[in-house]
Amino acid sequence: MTIAPQRSDRPAGWISTGLSWQDGRAVLGAVSGTRVHERAVTPGAEVGWLLGGPRRCTGAWLAGATERTPCPHRAVIDPGAGATQCPACQSVDRGLALARDQILDDGRTYLLYLAWFGEGLLKVGLTAEQRGDSRLLEQGALAYAFTARGALPAVRRAELTVAASGMARERFKSRIKTDHWWAHGDAAHRRAVLTEARGRAHRLLDGHAVERLADRPVVDHVDRFGLAGGAPEAYQEVAGLADGAVLAGALRPPVGRHLFLDQPDGSGPLLLDTRRLTGWTLTPVTGRRSAGLTLEERVRPPEPDTQEALF
Structure with a gap:
């Protein structure tokens, strides 16, 4: 028997499932058993969360399901780990199975895309057509171009062909992407790069x-x-979270799955990769400052010296 998730407007004490993009809007999610709470990310909104541990597995997306299935073991996961699921849930998760080529064809139509994350950072990937550009928004693509369309096996072969040519890669680490937020050219340049790259990809395909x-x-x-x-x-940048930590501030527009939170004391914004938030129990708090966080200072690098040497 399948228990349909129940929606709730009461987010207190819920386990975070991080940030996702749905129909063009960023949404923060949380679950409690089979109940689901979602909150749209509104720039300028004040937020405050008290984190409670232990950090737990958030369950899995099963084939054919429209909602996340809770972890049956309520498994505890490493507070500092990148993974947000226990091994059992990873083994049955539909998205991970697709990424690992364990699903050869699921009957859906897929789109091949080229995404631009900064100068020299061109990515090739695929997404289900029904998801629109949600995957590109979640990845924080600064610009993108849909390039081809077809069944999963054909689009996956196309992806491998483009990646093997060396013109684009299949993945970039988050830190490399954020390093390019300081300087990314103008829209005309991004459009020209992607238009030329799509033409090259079409010749390869x-x-x-x-x-x-x-x-x-x-x-x-x-x-x-x-x-x-x-x-x-x-x-x-938030580099680590712990039981009892507080995250608070005013939201800026989300960048992929990242959130900038302006601090009320004027100390400068915090950057949170919301995947770090996933699995922690969140309790709303007001009037609290951010505390208990492991932070890493990030400063815009100096412009390269292009002046010619005299001697």
């Missing part, structure tokens, strides 16, 4: 069983992410 998409527009997310002027000159 000659003979592949995919529909090549030449007339899809290049989509730019820089303004949407609030990065038109670049990232803040200096900020502190």
